[in-house]
Amino acid sequence: MRGSIRKLPEERLEGIGVCPGVAIGNAFLVDDPRGRVVRVFLPKERLESEILRFRDAARAAQAQVKLDIERVRAALGSDHAYILEAHLLMLQDRTLGRQIENFIRVNHANAEWAVRDVTQHLLEVYGQIEDEYLRERGSDIEDVAHRIIKILSGKEQRSLNELADNSILVADDLLPSVTADLDPRKVLGFVTGIGGWTSHTAIIARSVNIPAVVGVRGITERVRSGETVIIDGSAGTVILNPSPETLIFYTEERQRQRQQALYDIEERELPAITLDNHEIRLRANIELIEEIDTYQRFNAAGVGLYRSEFLYSQAESGQPTEEEQYEAYKFLAGMVGDEGAVIRTFDLGGDKLHLEGFKAERNPAIGMRAIRLSLSVEPVFRTQVRAILRAAALGDLKILLPFVTNVDEVRRAKKIIADVKRQLASEGIPHKETTQLGVMIEVPAAVMMAEALARESDFFSLGTNDLIQSLLAVDRGNENVSALFDPMHPAVLRAIKMVSDAAAKMQIPVNVCGEMASNPVQVILLLGLGLRDLSMTPSAIPAIRRLVRSIKLADAEALAAKALSLDTPAAVRHHVQTHLNDLGSELLAAAHAG
């Protein structure tokens, strides 16, 4: 138990920042959402009444079970009531009752939390029983605990409705039902023990724009309700027991961000035009339909990349049906209107499709994935194309093929798309007859074949993340070499230039959808290399808009031209750094802000 007088050292925990920004607030622990148990620290004078509250609930639970036993006996015979008899005995068990009451007293805990904690401990003990059948009785204990907790919370709501102002919600995971009835005015941030970029908490956080860090292991054991917590959603850091210096630092940082947010709002309607009058298109990368709110908040000019494979993480049956996909694409089409949205077809590995006889790959990043998988498991691809074509009748949707290495892949995909169109026409199903087809340029082979690919397609999308990895032969996830992943490598710049030139020559548009498009310094180079259409995570749009408005395209072109002639990444970096000054102080500020 943590002492309240002793000052604990500051503790920094790392997780995944899923919505940027700083929040400073009081931790509010939400337990297992199934029981919606919240931990409350009670003053001494309330402990006895809390114990009585527990006893009342335990008695009520017993009465419930007795009624259930009667019902089951009457309906099925007394043999079937025995599990319930066991539940009743558990509720009457004095050992359990004493433990719970003791927990309330010692820990100043509310009854719900005490019930959960004590039964959880029992469950752990049962978990060690070797006999599988006996071990399974744990579920009976869970049942009994839920029954008491339900009665407790029904009688006296200690739920999220009682949330104090300035709360930071801390939980292992937040379920939709919990986040659905949150009061966003009272919640400053989210921290969860599990989850990733696309977990429910992350999506909610981004859609309401509240700083959030997920995947902070063991967070619920390390923080207590009411304690001051700082979260930095940009860095993915959670700070417990912050020192006065840390508190001051983050208070100032928060102030700076608030000021920035005001500028962002003021500037969101401003056109993304350079000082010498060239318009740059800033679009949004979207993973999930629910995130479309952020698209509007940052005033993106359409969706440059919709990563459709995330439908797999949400599909009820594990595999999104045509109708599920159609609904998602239809929604997307309606939201983006004339600005349009680019749907990248599933960039999945074979493991996701649960194919029979599919063996795990040693190196799935260059294995059976994306367009390769789509062409080898045609029905899945056809279903997706059908759904897109149907939805495209309601708005401007384009199709983008990921991981293309061979012109033939594009030709085969086009054949299938044409065939699906014929089929839809013969079935009399409304669909779009002329959809644009794009090719993702993200492997060196596609760069080399850019002109030929341009002949077969309507637009390019430059995926810089994968391209840099394969071009420089660097696995970003490998700590030994991740520092070699370098967007400023001259080889990367030259490859981008080749693609940009090929697209210009063949007169097709090219969009950049990798992380380079959200980095202000790298954006200067991209513009200088001839790119005019950038797609990025929506929250990056304000900074890039500011950058675009503060430079001359001619300067960026001169900078890039020189960078192309240099022979090492270090030389490129040095060159860019020294010339940022020439491009004006505003630009420098904008670049450094990113």
Added chain:
Amino acid sequence: MQKRTVTITNRLGLHARAAAKLVKLAASHKSRVTLARAEALQHTADAKSIFSVLLLAATQNTLIEITVEGPDEELAMDALCRLIAEKFGEE
């Protein structure tokens, strides 16, 4: 005080249903009833607490020592041994 060692013979051992029967039977007597696995006599279980009994994790063929102490100890011991011998009425 009465002491007797018996073998759990029903197939599923002292699982929830069997434990419930045993606890109910023990609780219907005034005497104090404790159980222990024959190989770990220092860990006694209160036969009137279902959690305690379940934690014995007594599977089929486990040897259990029953200790009964109180006004109705003989009666209680006989009843408990009968229940166990009859495999809790399960088979």
